[in-house]
Every structure is written in structure tokens, then in C-alpha cells.
Amino acid sequence: MTTAMIPPLTTDATAPPAPSGRTATASARRTSVPVSILRYGLPPLISLAVAIAIWYFVSYVVLSPARQFLLPPPQEVLTHSLLDRAHVEPMLEALMVTAKVSLVGFLFAALVGVSIGVVMSRGSFLERAIYPWAVVLQVIPVLAIVPLIGLWFGYGMVARTIVCVIIAIFPIIANTHFGLVSVDKGAHELFTLSRASGVQRLIKLEFPSAMPSMMTGFRTASGLVVVGAIIGDMFFAKGQPGIGTLLDIYRARLQSDDLIAAIVLASLFGIVVFGIFSVLNAMVNRRR
Numbered sequence: 197m198t199t200a201m202i203p204p205l206t207t208d209a210t211a212p213p214a215p216s217g218r219t220a221t222a223s224a225r226r227t228s229v230p231v232s233i234l235r236y237g238l239p240p241l242i243s244l245a246v247a248i249a250i251w252y253f254v255s256y257v258v259l260s261p262a263r264q265f266l267l268p269p270p271q272e273v274l275t276h277s278l279l280d281r282a283h284v285e286p287m288l289e290a291l292m293v294t295a296k297v298s299l300v301g302f303l304f305a306a307l308v309g310v311s312i313g314v315v316m317s318r319g320s321f322l323e324r325a326i327y328p329w330a331v332v333l334q335v336i337p338v339l340a341i342v343p344l345i346g347l348w349f350g351y352g353m354v355a356r357t358i359v360c361v362i363i364a365i366f367p368i369i370a371n372t373h374f375g376l377v378s379v380d381k382g383a384h385e386l387f388t389l390s391r392a393s394g395v396q397r398l399i400k401l402e403f404p405s406a407m408p409s410m411m412t413g414f415r416t417a418s419g420l421v422v423v424g425a426i427i428g429d430m431f432f433a434k435g436q437p438g439i440g441t442l443l444d445i446y447r448a449r450l451q452s453d454d455l456i457a458a459i460v461l462a463s464l465f466g467i468v469v470f471g472i473f474s475v476l477n478a479m480v481n482r483r484r
Contacts, residue, residue: 301360313372356428371413375406
């Protein structure tokens with residue numbers, strides 16, 4: 197009877213060592229960065245290329261040469277307006293005025309909106325008494341009350357700021373109220389056992405718990421406040437002109453290249469503001 201010989205186990209010295217967990221994680225991160233760039237950056241670039249192609253098609257094919265001033269091709273907007281110092285400097289100065297109005301309007305909207313949201317969260321009676329008027333303020337067309345705002349507050353910076361507040365305040369109210377009333381009841385009971393005051397409960401429990409919801413409201417309001425500032429510029433032209441004032445002037449003069457350039461600058465400003473608050477919102481959610 198013969199017994200099979202089992203060969204001894206040998207270790208291949210040339211085999212590469214297995215990667216550790218930290219090394220594998222770092223390698224996965226390096227691999228995922230290009231994938232994330234392609235995943236999130238490529239679609240906007242493709243849509244931008246399609247939009248520019250459509251723009252060229254309308255300028256050169258749909259419109260006749262005599263009517264091409266209605267939509268000049270992109271290179272004319274770039275060379276005649278955005279790259280022309282005499283044209284772009286007034287736009288940038290006006291954009292700074294609009295940015296100032298947007299900032300002041302956002303600060304007032306945040307202060308008033310958070311305060312109203314806190315008051316509404318104190319009881320169901322206060323919520324039922326205030327919330328319908330907040331909804332009415334949201335659904336009323338701003339253009340319908342612009343004449344009243346001008347009569348009451350003049351046609352300068354104050355009126356522009358009020359328009360910003362009216363347009364941007366509702367998301368702050370709604371999200372602040374939702375965040376405050378959604379705080380865990382167990383945490384409230386713990387603060388009750390600790391005999392915390394109402395101010396301590398609000399600052400140490402409710403505001404930190406409601407911060408993600410509040411940041412969502414701020415992010416939404418950040419885009420709306422830019423729209424409100426531009427609308428205010430269009431209707432309240434007293435004082436320094438904003439970018440909305442220039443938009444109205446370019447429209448009346450049929451300066452299509454300057455009009456499109458001003459729209460591009462205003463859009464970029466709105467995107468930057470919204471992007472800043474999106475980053476802040478992500479940082480708040482990551483900390484939680």
C-alpha cells in the first residue's frame with residue numbers, strides 16, 4: 197500500500213504582497229476622482245456645446261443677415277462686449293451694485309425668515325395664524341406690488357432690497373419651521389429633565405438639529421435673491437444702476453450683443469452664489 201506524498205507548501209517570493217486596507221482605499225479614491233469628474237462634469241459640457249451649436253444655427257441659418265442683430269453669434273458677443281473694456285466695465289460696476297443689494301436683501305430675508313420660523317414653531321395656533329400669510333406673500337406676483345413699493349419706499353436701494361426680501365423669504369420661513377418642529381422628542385425630554393430654559397433649548401438643541409433644513413432654505417433663497425435684485429434694478433432705477441437697469445437699457449436700444457453679455461454675467465453671478473451655498477450645505481450635512 198502506497199501513500200501519496202503531499203508536497204510541502206511553498207511561498208512564492210516573487211508574488212506581490214496584498215495591499216493593505218489604507219492603500220486600497222487611497223487607490224480607490226485616486227481612481228474615483230477622474231470618474232467623478234467625468235460623471236458630473238461631462239454632461240454640463242455636452243449640454244453647453246449643444247446650446248452653443250443651436251445658437252450658431254439660429255444666428256446663421258434661421259435668421260437672415262438683416263435680422264442677425266436679434267441674436268448675434270457667440271464670437272461677436274465675446275469680442276464686441278465681454279472682451280471689450282469699454283463695454284464690460286459698466287456691466288461689472290452694475291453687477292457689483294446688484295451683488296450689494298443681493299447681500300443686504302439676503303441678510304434681511306434670513307433674519308426675518310428665521311425669526312418668523314421660530315415664532316411659528318412655538319405653537320400650532322401661531323403656525324396657523326402666520327403660515328397662510330407667508331404663502332400669500334410667496335404667491336403674489338411681485339410685479340403687481342412693485343408700484344406700491346415704489347410709492348411707499350421710493351425708487352432707490354431700499355425698494356430694491358424689499359423686493360429681494362419678498363422673493364427670497366418664504367423658503368427660509370418654511371425650512372426653518374420644518375427643521376425646528378422635526379427635532380427628536382427624546383432630546384426635548386432630556387432638556388426638560390435638565391430644566392433648560394427656552395433660550396437654551398433653542399440655541400443648544402433646536403438650531404443645531406434644524407441647521408440642515410435651514411441651510412436648504414438658505415440655498416434656495418440665495419438663487420431667488422439674485423432674481424429679486426435684478427427685478428428691483430429694472431423697476432427702481434434711481435441711484436446707481438444695477439445689472440437689471442443695464443438689461444432694460446440694452447433691450448430698449450436693441451443692443452443684443454451687450455444684452456446677451458449682461459445676461460451671461462448675471463447668470464454666472466447667480467451660479468456662483470448658489471454654488472457657495474451648496475458647498476456650505478454639503479459641509480453642514482457632512483458634519484452631521
